[in-house]
Amino acid sequence: MAEQKRPRIVIIGAGFGGVKTAQLLADLPVDITIIDRHNFHLFQPLLYQVSTAVLDTDEIAYPIRCFFRKNKNVELFMAKAEGVDRERKVVLTNHGEVPYDYLVLAAGATTNYFGMKSVEEHSYGMKTLQEALHIRNHVLHMFERANKHEDDEEVRRRMLTFVVVGGGPTGVEEAGALTELIDIEKKEFHHLDFNEVKVILLEGMGQVLPMMPPKLREETVRVLRGKGVDVRLRSQVQDYDGKVLTYKNGETGETVEIPSETVIWAAGVKAVPFIANCGGEVDRGGRIIVDEECRVGSDNCVYAIGDCANYTHGTERPLPTIAPVAMQQAAVVAENIKKVMNGQTSLEKLHYKDLGSMATIGRSKAVMAWKGMEFSGFFAWASWMFVHLIRLAGTYSNFTVTVKWIWNFLFGTRLGRIITNIKD
């Protein structure tokens, strides 16, 4: 390295991959700038618990600067990245340019509506903290509003029908958690007929949780139905105007309508759009193609990891958009940046280690596939809780989330049922 000038590493995105990369490089003589739209790291796997009033925002959001209190060489630049000028080595943001020597794209994913504008406009996404709060506020408000429409069953039923689209972990967890929220509302809305309340889960394919073994998929549907979720497979959403959702039944070819004021869209993700402006090749999902060393276009100075990267080496499909992938890639990228800075030419490749997958369906119920073994029921649920608790950022949240889960389990309440968006 020439002179005193310390290399400047810019990391776009403070998700699992971005934070991990910064942590692994923070002790080196480098200056690190993290660019993020938000000032917090979000624990996305528990977003559905905010949307269903189990947890509060603080518990799954952790101030980014808190991670780097002791690292004076790590800065947050709170801005929206808009692209990368590879020639001039600068990141373009809505607050000006940020120069880099090394760049790590860890910007994550956003909701994919597959071009359906009507659905995008009227349904609720499930990717940001704000969206989770919108869902919470809206769902709670639907009960309050339905409660005031004593004389109009049609309006009431439309308000009390909650549709979740997408049979991946997010959709399954959201649908399960909604039924439990409803069980609690039942105790407090003394004059509402809860036979009018419905949770419907729509999935385009013939199965839920595609990453799970077939037996666990069936178990999941069975448990969801047992909890009162109306699971409809092979159901492809076509349109939603805010009042009526239309889908096509893949078996009969029929078009079916569901009157509902609440559609939660968990049916797909794509890389955040600015990734297309970073000078690399992107796939259909907008993810930037990386080589085995996690580099973009074999550039030793530009890397991409996590949900915004397409890593397809030795696998048929790109690695899944889950935290363990991002974190393993972060380790490889940190190592490679160190090597390049030290003038080494042989870089590390990712050797992806599958840590299995899990999804929770509700109180005491989860499914888990790990090293060829399959688990469901209470043990899987306890494991799910443990894994999520230890990964949650901040000792304080580890503690309060534990207490809150135990409290909710014992007393069957959800103290987060606060509607915060009412205009004065």
Place this chain on the structure above:
Amino acid sequence: MAEQKRPRIVIIGAGFGGVKTAQLLADLPVDITIIDRHNFHLFQPLLYQVSTAVLDTDEIAYPIRCFFRKNKNVELFMAKAEGVDRERKVVLTNHGEVPYDYLVLAAGATTNYFGMKSVEEHSYGMKTLQEALHIRNHVLHMFERANKHEDDEEVRRRMLTFVVVGGGPTGVEEAGALTELIDIEKKEFHHLDFNEVKVILLEGMGQVLPMMPPKLREETVRVLRGKGVDVRLRSQVQDYDGKVLTYKNGETGETVEIPSETVIWAAGVKAVPFIANCGGEVDRGGRIIVDEECRVGSDNCVYAIGDCANYTHGTERPLPTIAPVAMQQAAVVAENIKKVMNGQTSLEKLHYKDLGSMATIGRSKAVMAWKGMEFSGFFAWASWMFVHLIRLAGTYSNFTVTVKWIWNFLFGTRLGRIITNIKD
């Protein structure tokens, strides 16, 4: 009471007074409807802790329906009250009319800008949960934004000057808590010059905390100044355009300007405006005049309590707008409604018991006046914490707020520093 028809008691407002009234009447053969714009009871005394990222929303907001799980005769009607038609005995709301046999006005107070439109438009109020969240988001954002303006000291200083207007408990507590938030930001903004950060407290009178004995007022100013708050007494705000605040120095008559992007207005309250449409006489602060039995216009069926009522009997000024007044009035009103229902003609009068007053100025510092005694420092602070903890609704919050306070005390952090209103 005639036939099976149960008397319908309507309570407007689920603050301290409203909830207490409902609780005291819930076991009678009556139907109670609580009308509130929100679905939660707000613990207003700790609002300043949400605005300074100490506590999260759930911890000071408690779902109203939670109080009445076991009382099937108590309903929440979530709506904005707009007036009362005393002839027809109905409350007018934005969701239609609600008929009553007995009515309790417990609708509380809102911010009083004393007709200054420019201040109302650009400053932050401190009366609702949403306002506290706006302050939190805005203050945190100011640090992030100033941090990006490396080359413009004027802009940076304007962003880092926080003005609190009003030397009552809210203003004092907010100013003290802001300095502590700044101490924590100092640890994490490694490249910001904290000499540029200022907290200014403006008070129109020559003193703060008017309800306190003179010695404690002086002590409060001394402690605030020791914490770095620039306390300016006899300073009357005249205008604020969002960038520059103008006030008149009451001693010199000079007009002083403070460039600031943050003005928090805690300088006055008035009754919520609809109180003027309830068919009773109101005072200058919009509060409805009540007799010794807390009735409006000696009507045995209409009562008013708390911040929206003017109770001046045996005192020179109306009773203060604090929780103990509302709760003592609630007990009187509940008793009187019972008596009227039973056909008794001699009603209860309020015998107000002054429980003293207290205000916290920051970590380990508070002032307290109680039964002619004066306390300041750690003992007053510990008492303040204890009193607020036991009054907080819900055992769960009692517990987590205790834990959070201890945690913050020990580790000097504020985990609520989450900016939640960034547009995608």
